[in-house]
Amino acid sequence: MGLTIIGCGYVGETLARRLQPRRPSLDLTLTTTRQERQVALSHLADEVMICDATDPEQLLKSLQKTHTAVFCLGPKGNQQVDEEGYRHTFVDSFRCLRSLLPQLPQLRQILYTGSCSVYGDANGNWVDETTPACPGPGHGSVLLESEQLLGAINDRTVCILRLGALHGPGRDLNKRLKNLAGQERQGEGNTFTNWVHVDDAAGALEAAVDGQWSGVVNVVNDKPIRVRELVEQSLARQGLSPVQWTGGLEPQSSGRRIRNHRLKQLGYRLLHPNVHQSGVFSTNQVP
Ligand SMILES: NC(=O)c1ccc[n+]([C@@H]2O[C@H](COP(=O)([O-])OP(=O)(O)OC[C@H]3O[C@@H](n4cnc5c(N)ncnc54)[C@H](OP(=O)(O)O)[C@@H]3O)[C@@H](O)[C@H]2O)c1
Secondary structure, eight states: OEEEEEOOSHHHHHHHHHTGGGTTTSEEEEEESOHHHHHHHGGGSSEEEEOOTTOHHHHHHHHTTOSEEEEOOOOSSSSOOOHHHHIIIIIIHHHHHHHHGGGOTTOOEEEEEEEGGGGOOOTTOEEOTTSOOOOOSSHHHHHHHHHHHHHTOOSSEEEEEEEOEEEBTTBOHHHHHGGGTTOEESBOOOOEEOEEEHHHHHHHHHHHHHHTOOEEEEEOOSOOEEHHHHHHHHHHHTTOOOOEEOBSSOSSOOOOEEOOHHHHHTTOOOSOSSGGGGTSSOGGGOO
16 A cells, blocks of 8 residues: 655654554555655665645655555745745645546545644634534635645545644643743733644554544543643743733633644544643753
8 A cells, every 4th residue: 555645754763653654554655745855764664755736746656556645744944934935835736636636546545634723713612513614804814715625635545634733752841832931921821722643643543544543523621621731731830930920901812712623533543642741842842
């Protein structure tokens, strides 16, 4: 069986590492748009191809032998990417994929790591896969359009995994939050955030491949957490001064709490059910 991971950044590379024990019976192809990454990824796959997914020739070549395509795309660059950048990365890639499908009869399964941001703001309420996506204008609406392009493919098994915010090795929350120590912040920090460890993102992808999952599946941990709680716990564990919440109008909406019932029903067991149990607040950083 051939599996190709299009886009081997944080999630894609974690999935590739997870699939190593299944080689060589699994024929694994990875893609990158950069020559230097081609070398760095070479030990993880049978083949590492240069592929910009918006380029029909390159995408066709990358998928020609494969039964399963896993799209782990993300906009390039370290800076915040605007809506157009998102559109180019996701919408243009999936338009390109759709145009190639008649030439890819052996490609049976398509998976995509999307985002829970398509739900938009739900006033802090719970949402699940049956809740209509309502992202409002901007990045979220581009991601919804991307999902719709894939969702309209009806002669292959398509699964859209809506990921929560990622954390894990290399994206440590303590490091990301420590600059807030002792600062004043407007509001009460009431916005809900939804997280998933990168090992669970990759684990759910592997389970989705094996189980032939289809449709939309939220991939988040069990416990949405308010910004205030997230920051307080991280700073306390690092022995740093707390944030002073000054009250008044919340600068952000209340967010939403994402349910993962479908993920559980499909049989996936989270390795990191909440951010506290994940080792993300690693105790070795406590002075
Ligand atoms: N990060 C989060 O917290 C988060 C939250 C919710 C959902 N997600 C979803 O998960 C996806 C993956 O996240 P990630 O953190 O793994 O992203 P990432 O680390 O930025 O990796 C994405 C990879 O996509 C590749 N890429 C970019 N443009 C491409 C193109 N046109 N054609 C082919 N490959 C292209 C890049 O690979 P090269 O540079 O090697 O070419 C990049 O390394 C996100 O885009 C999003 O849909 C992420």
